[in-house]
Structure formats: C-alpha cells, structure tokens
Amino acid sequence: MAKTALITGASGGIGxxxxxxxxTHAxxxxxxxxxxxxxxxxxxxxxxxxPGQVHIFSYDLSQPASPLALFEQVQQQGLTVDVLVNNAGxxxxxxxxxxxxxxxxxxxxLNMVTLTHLTRLFLPPMLERGSGKVLNVASTAAFQPGPFMAAYYASKAYVMSFTEALAHEVDGTGITATVLCPGPTRGTDFQARAKLGEVEFFKQLKLPDAxxxxxxxxxxxxxxxxVAVHGVLNRLLVFTNRIMPRRTVTNAVGRLQAPEGK
Known part of the structure; x- marks a missing residue:
C-alpha cells in the first residue's frame, strides 16, 4: 500500500x-x-x-482556523498522512x-503557528501507528538575526528549534523530524513576495534551483x-555564524540587507 505525503505550499517553488x-518515489x-x-x-x-493518487485541498493557511479545517477534511476522506511536509511560508x-x-x-x-498546529494535529495518529515523518522547511536565516527581515528570520529560527526539540521528543517512537534549511533559491516566488528586488546582495547571488x-x-x-542545510557554501556560513560573535553576525547581515540610504 502506498504511503501518503501531505505537502503545504505545494503550488510552486520548493513545495x-x-x-x-x-x-517519483511512489x-x-x-x-x-x-x-x-x-x-x-x-x-x-x-x-x-x-501512478499515485493526488488529492488537492485549497486553504489559506495563514488563517488561524485553516489547520483544523484541513485536518478534519483529511480525516473525513479517510486519508492517512505518513509524511507531513510543512513547506508553506x-x-x-x-x-x-x-x-x-x-x-x-x-x-x-503561517511560518510558525500553522506549522506547529498542523504538526500537533497529525502527530498523534503517527504515534498510534508507530511510524511517520515530519519535514519542516526553514532557511539558513534560522542561524542568525536578520535586520530588515527581523520577523522572517526569527520565524525560521523558531522552526529549526521546534523541529530539533520535536526530534528529541519522538526519538524511539518510529517517528522522525527533519528541518530543511535552504539558502535563497531559484524557481520560487520568495524574493518577489518579500520585495527583495531592491537589495543588491540578492541580485548578485548565483542561486541553486528549487x-x-x-x-x-x-x-x-x-x-x-x-538538521539539513543545503549547499556547501551555506554549511560553511552556518559554521562561521556559530563561532563568530552574535553582534558581528547581526551587523554583517544588516549591512548586506540594508535598503538604500539605511
């Protein structure tokens, strides 16, 4: 019997x-x-x-009531979620x-509350079965503060910390938790939606594809x-961030992301 993966933010980009x-993996x-x-x-x-079945559900997951509504619809249709992918953000x-x-x-x-709520809803059935996986999509932004994108960087730090703690809680139950931390990625609408076009640093990056x-x-x-950090350069930057003074890292990110005149 085929396993089922639920993927949020599945209409484009990494999702x-x-x-x-x-x-491809059936x-x-x-x-x-x-x-x-x-x-x-x-x-x-x-x-x-x-050959697999593809079910689609339209929800604006930034609305507080949507996680429970989605969970209940999945339950009503008799679907079992073996892998929960919290990608929307x-x-x-x-x-x-x-x-x-x-x-x-x-x-x-969307980035924190919905992700946590969906995990809370779909985790107990996984525990009852003794199998399941959770994949949360964070970012290399999780590893440092981000002036001029303060809430976004903080939200991804939450996702990483939450997933690491969850992985410890479910250790030995047959459930695993993974947090994917990509850097800026080609083939997504992230930069357009975040209005990053004016930041010269992001214009110059050679990006991996989604x-x-x-x-x-x-x-x-x-x-x-x-914890899975995509890209050799990103892993090097993460390592460097961990050994440098926090204020130095914050200042560096702030200079890279500063709008003109700031």
Missing part, C-alpha cells in the same frame, strides 16, 4: 518540486495551497506522469517600524537527518 520528488499526495487553479494543473500533471522585507502589520501577522501565523533543494530535503528525510 511543487517536493511533490514531484515524492511522486507516494500518494495531498497537496495544499491557496490557488485551486494551480493545484488542479499540478494534479493533472502528476497523475499523468506517476513567506518573508517580508523592510524595517519593522514601517511594515504592513497585516502581512507580518500572516507571516507569523528541484535540487527538494531532492536534498527528501534525501535528508529518508536518512532521518534532523
């Missing part, structure tokens, strides 16, 4: 590429995103190229004092790796 990777899929049209296109594509750029609070509130809800990041994340999940 879409993860869906393709899981499909998983049935539950794909979740806001856009019904995009989900239907992906459903059609994957069902034609892979977004960033926002600019000084906190000038931010759009509605957008920031949605960011915090497919490579997704495959790396899947492989780390299969190895039961807890």
């Amino acid at each position: 879409y590429e993860l869906a393709k990777v899981f499909a 998983y049935d899929l539950i794909l979740v995103a806001r856009s019904t049209d995009k989900l239907q296109q992906i459903q059609s594509e994957l069902t034609q190229s892979h 977004f960033g926002d750029y600019g000084p906190l004092a000038e931010c759009d609070w509605d957008k920031h509130s949605a960011l915090l809800q 497919a490579a990041v997704a495959q790396f994340g899947y492989d780390a999940l299969e190895r039961n790796q807890v």
